[in-house]
Amino acid sequence: MPKKLTALLLLLPIVLSGCIASRQIESAAVIETVSVSRQGGSQLYTFFRLTDSDSPDAVSVPAESFEQALQLAAAQYIPNLSLAKLELLLYQTDVERKALRADIDYISTQASFSPVACLALCDENVLRRLRQKTETQSLIKQQLILCKNQNPTVQLDYLSVFNSFARQSPNSFSVAFITSDGEMKISAGKME
Amino acid sequence: MKTEVPFSSKRLFMTLMLCACAVILLQNHDLSADASFWVNLLSVFAGLGVCFFYFLPAIILKKKYNTDVMTLANQAGTPLKWATAVFYALYFLFTAEYFLIPYTDMFCKKYYAGAPPCLIALAVLACCVYAAVKGVNVITRFGIFLFVLALVTNFLMFAGSASSLRFEENLAFRGTLSAFLQNSGYFITPCFIAAIYVCLSGYTRRFTWRQPLTALALTGLKYALVLFFIAFSAGEYAGRQEYETYLLSRVAHFGSFAGIESFYMALSTMSVFMITALLLCCTCRGFQLGGNVKWTAAFAALLFFVRFIAEKFDxxxxxxTNAALLNGFTFVAAVVIPSAYLIGRKKHA
Known part of the structure; x- marks a missing residue:
């Protein structure tokens, strides 16, 4: 009896290891960065997949909110979409604060989302560079860390941005603001 | 059938402390948002104070007569013995479900989306049957390793979250009486360890008053630290999350090493495993079936069946998973029945 029980116990971890109904990494869409910009009257959500190629693998979805963009992206553009490894959320300065707050509120309910992902504002040139070269994403992340070291009051991660909004402080708080006019620059931008 | 060898009372209390700490590992929206950190701290003191009161009848039985309720029940007449055994069996099976349901839910929601909760429950129960057959002594030895893992995991969780501590606006003493009472009710939940002690204290030797006090003090310290980091590191974001303590393992950050969910899941898995195994041991002890594989497996099968049905019916x-119900049953199991046996024993003496 103990031998059979031991064999069963050894078998269970294999069964539970996830090899059954697994998702191959080639078919999974691991999203590394999401950018939000204004185009015409609506918002454009761009999902950048994790890739080893020089040119980014990006899919743009016009939507009214992050929630709708996720649904559309998963249904029409990127099946097997995963936000578990999302590291960077970029909002163009033109995006309305109301829409940004609604997105932040929605994301907080998503179990797979990492609260330590970075959130920053940016201009149109940064988003253009982001769509052209994959290395721009890692460059932005490096710059964001430098920015935080130089200016500790800047709210860099999603968690602190969410808390700053939730506390409804009468004063505005600082977030990272990225501009790209030839070379990339990061400064502290005010979030009202 | 195996006969348990007496082992150190200190080791049993360390195991019970780890079981009590598991309550906050599986915490899910049971604390009122109307109470600030300081009010929650008062609730911890109140809850664990009640827990000490729950321990008293079993401790007096142990200290004065060196026995436990199950031994006394077996010495009493057959109807009383069976009534006691059946009540405790039902109570321990209820308590095991109380932990198994939130654990399997958390595993599927937070860690392995898509896995059927019943399959996770089956895996946990299979291991628990094996451990319960081996006996309480072996489980408490396992507790020593779990204690070390708990230290490492808690250190990683708290040290990694320390960099994001924010004290602005969170330091106020704010709370209502109903919030205080609700949260105190939550912190009475660990009293189930007193009911375990009621059944297992007969196996132990060298009891001292310092042991329960140290176990409860360390449990309180763990709760206080978790509440502190949830309030000042995760902040308002924690209020939006299911399983708030789990969030601490996600925001813990050491440079490129971000998030220590695996450590957290390992600790909560082992804690639930230990609680369920101990509860199976207690259930078997009531019927004098300790070490009996078939009966232990039968009790585990009952647990699995209830878990399976609970998945279908909300x-x-x-x-x-009703804390008030558990607290009510715990009061009967840890205070009323042991007190009755204590009074009966006094009259008999």
Whole structure:
């Protein structure tokens, strides 16, 4: 009896290891960065997949909110979409604060989302560079860390941005603001 | 059938402390948002104070007569023996479900989306049957390793979250009486360890008063630290999350090493495993079936069946995760029945 029980116990971890109904990494869409910009009257959500190629693998979805963009992206553009490894959320300065707050509120309910992902504002040139070269994403992340070291009051991660909004402080708080006019620059931008 | 060898009372209390700490590992929206950190701290003191009161009848039985309720029940007449055994069996099976349901839910929601909760429950129960057959002594030895893992995990969780501590606006003493009472009710939940002690204290030797006090003090310290980091590191974001303590393992950050969910899941898995195994041991002890593989497996099968049904019916799920109900049953199991046996023993003496 103990031998059979031991064999069963050894078998269970294999069964539970996830090899059954697994998702191959080639078919999974691991999203590394999401950018939000204004185009015409609506918002454009761009999902950048994790890739080893020089040119980014990006899919743009016009939507009214992050929630709708996720649904559309998963249904029409990127099946097997995963936000578990999302590291960077970029909002163009033109995006309305109301829409940004609604997105932040929605994301907080998503179990797979990492609260330590970075959130920053940016201009149109940064988003253009982001769509052209994959290395721009890692460059932005490096710059964001430098920015935080130089200016500790800047709210860099999603968690602190969410808390700053939730506390409804009468004063505005600082977030990272990225501009790209030839070379990339990061400064502290005010979030009202 | 195996006969347990007496082992150190200190080791049993360390195991019970780890079981009590598991309550906050599986915490899910049971604390009122109307109470600030300081009010919650008062609730911890109140809850664990009640827990000490729950321990008293079993401790007096142990200290004065060196026995426990199950031994006394077996010495009493057959109807009383069976009534006691059946009540405790039902109580311990209810308590095991109370932990098994939130654990399997958390595993599927937070860690392995898509996995059927029943399959996770089956895996945990299979291991628990093996451990319960081996006996309480072996489980408490396992507790020594779990204690070390708990230290490492808690250190990683708290040290990694320390960099994001924010004290602005969170330091106020704010709370209502109803919030205080609700949260105190939550912190009375660990009293189930007193009911375990009621059944297992007969196996132990060298009891001192310092042991329960140290176990409860360390449990309180763990709760206070978790509450502190949830309030000042995760902040308002924690209020939006299911399983708030789990969030601490996600925001813990050491440079490129971000998030220590695996450590957290390992600790909560082992804690639930230990609680369920101990509860199976207690259930078997009531019927004098300790070490009996078939009966232990039968009790585990009953647990699995209830878990399976609870997945289908939400009302059953809510019933088995109702803290007030558990606290009510615990009062009977840890205070009323041991006190009755204590009075009976005094009269008999």
């Amino acid at each position: 009302s059953l799920n809510e019933l088995f």
